[in-house]
Amino acid sequence: MRLRFCGAARTVTGSCHLVQTDGGLNLLLDCGLFQGRQAYIDDWNMRFAFVPKEIDAVILSHAHIDHAGRIPKLVKEGFRGPIYCTPATHALVAPLLLDCAHIQQKDSEYHNKHRKRQGLPPLDPLYTPNDVHRCLQMFQTVPYENWFSLNSKVRFQFRDAGHILGSATVSIETDGPHGLRLGFTGDVGRPDRPILRDPNPMLPCDILISESTYGDKLHPDRHREEAMLWEIVYDTCFQRLGKLLIPAFSLGRTQEILYLLNRLDQQKLLRHLPVFLDSPLSVDITAIYRKHLDCFDDEIRQLLLTDPNPFGFPQLTFITDVEQSKQLNDYPGPAIIISASGMAEAGRIVHHIKNNIEDERCTILFVGHCAEGTLGWRLRQGINPVRVLGQHKTVKARIAALDGFSAHADQLELMQFLKPLLTSGLKQLFLVHGTYESQIALQQLLQPVCGDIISIPDFGQEVVV
Numbered sequence: 001m002r003l004r005f006c007g008a009a010r011t012v013t014g015s016c017h018l019v020q021t022d023g024g025l026n027l028l029l030d031c032g033l034f035q036g037r038q039a040y041i042d043d044w045n046m047r048f049a050f051v052p053k054e055i056d057a058v059i060l061s062h063a064h065i066d067h068a069g070r071i072p073k074l075v076k077e078g079f080r081g082p083i084y085c086t087p088a089t090h091a092l093v094a095p096l097l098l099d100c101a102h103i104q105q106k107d108s109e110y111h112n113k114h115r116k117r118q119g120l121p122p123l124d125p126l127y128t129p130n131d132v133h134r135c136l137q138m139f140q141t142v143p144y145e146n147w148f149s150l151n152s153k154v155r156f157q158f159r160d161a162g163h164i165l166g167s168a169t170v171s172i173e174t175d176g177p178h179g180l181r182l183g184f185t186g187d188v189g190r191p192d193r194p195i196l197r198d199p200n201p202m203l204p205c206d207i208l209i210s211e212s213t214y215g216d217k218l219h220p221d222r223h224r225e226e227a228m229l230w231e232i233v234y235d236t237c238f239q240r241l242g243k244l245l246i247p248a249f250s251l252g253r254t255q256e257i258l259y260l261l262n263r264l265d266q267q268k269l270l271r272h273l274p275v276f277l278d279s280p281l282s283v284d285i286t287a288i289y290r291k292h293l294d295c296f297d298d299e300i301r302q303l304l305l306t307d308p309n310p311f312g313f314p315q316l317t318f319i320t321d322v323e324q325s326k327q328l329n330d331y332p333g334p335a336i337i338i339s340a341s342g343m344a345e346a347g348r349i350v351h352h353i354k355n356n357i358e359d360e361r362c363t364i365l366f367v368g369h370c371a372e373g374t375l376g377w378r379l380r381q382g383i384n385p386v387r388v389l390g391q392h393k394t395v396k397a398r399i400a401a402l403d404g405f406s407a408h409a410d411q412l413e414l415m416q417f418l419k420p421l422l423t424s425g426l427k428q429l430f431l432v433h434g435t436y437e438s439q440i441a442l443q444q445l446l447q448p449v450c451g452d453i454i455s456i457p458d459f460g461q462e463v464v465v
């Protein structure tokens with residue numbers, strides 16, 4: 001078997017690994033978009049480190065754009081095989097890829113304006129909604145823990161990764177004289193999180209490709225985060241009578257916040273405080289969550305016995321319409337507004353921030369990582385004043401952050417997830433999907449357990465296993 005690392009190599013985005021079996025099958029594990037600094041990523045996203053039409057099948061670990069976001073481009077460039085994923089991932093990829101296509105189109109319109117001024121020819125977007133519709137026909141679902149045969153000698157299985165709805169680890173088995181089992185973690189979730197089940201242990205394997213996003217970091221305790229969320233709601237909405245703005249990623253983070261607010265409501269703490277979910281994509285994804293109760297953990301299943309809608313409560317309003325969103329500007333009283341994007345670099349949340357940032361009664365609460373240079377990052381850094389939609393704004397609102405909502409295992413959780421695999425015959429471990437520093441830290445931590453079997457492959461590197 002031959003492996004080629006075609007993305008997420010010494011970096012955290014663009015997950016994509018080529019597996020070539022001895023029988024000549026070319027399998028792609030994920031086909032993700034590179035996300036980060038524009039000039040750098042545009043170049044990476046435009047070309048593949050393989051020939052798309054030579055790929056026989058894609059095995060997709062989960063719906064996050066940095067794992068699935070280049071599938072429409074792969075199809076556009078000639079890939080014609082099946083794309084395997086779990087049923088919940090399949091439900092999520094449609095709205096996420098369409099949203100991504102719209103962003104690609106807007107980005108290319110913006111860049112082409114500049115190119116025109118410089119006398120350069122326009123560039124096509126990476127892909128369009130039509131390309132997305134075309135690739136959506138090629139998906140095929142495989143439930144967790146079912147072996148699926150790709151041919152008489154190669155099969156694979158998904159197991160619950162506990163990272164986001166539908167997320168999976170992958171085990172590929174090959175027969176023959178050099179038969180082996182290859183494991184791919186995708187993104188590993190966390191134990192004891194609300195909503196989703198804990199990560200299911202992977203099957204023992206000979207070769208493992210593992211993520212390492214938080215290979216050098218520990219997350220804060222979950223229960224402290226819940227108490228802090230209530231403290232912020234109480235301070236903002238009941239003491240200062242202001243608005244609480246929560247920039248949140250549409251997938252995962254938004255549903256966790258809704259679920260926690262639902263719990264506060266059940267404890268009669270929210271009273272009649274209005275909550276608005278102002279994002280069409282978040283509304284769509286929350287509806288998909290509600291249809292996949294089979295992916296939930298025992299805690300939420302127990303809740304379902306008394307509360308059929310764990311992501312909703314009487315005073316929650318879903319907003320998809322732009323005009324309704326604009327009307328929130330004039331909403332007088334205290335309220336919670338949850339809106340995308342999580343880093344506040346785009347989307348409706350930026351308008352809400354612009355309208356409320358100079359109001360000292362308000363709070364802007366970040367519940368996820370903000371990449372350097374984004375508005376979220378500038379606010380978290382305490383930069384004041386800031387530019388919001390072209391205007392200088394004095395930051396008078398409270399800026400708060402809760403970092404315990406991560407969907408990724410931290411260093412300790414990753415170590416606990418990997419340990420049984422390291423001690424049951426693993427021969428080679430490749431660390432991907434992490435910064436080089438976090439990979440080195442994880443390598444040093446794991447080496448005493450498994451010895452010298454860990455590599456940190458570079459982009460395009462090929463190995464025979």
Ligand SMILES: [Zn+2]
Binds near residue numbers: 067
């Ligand atoms: Zn992910």
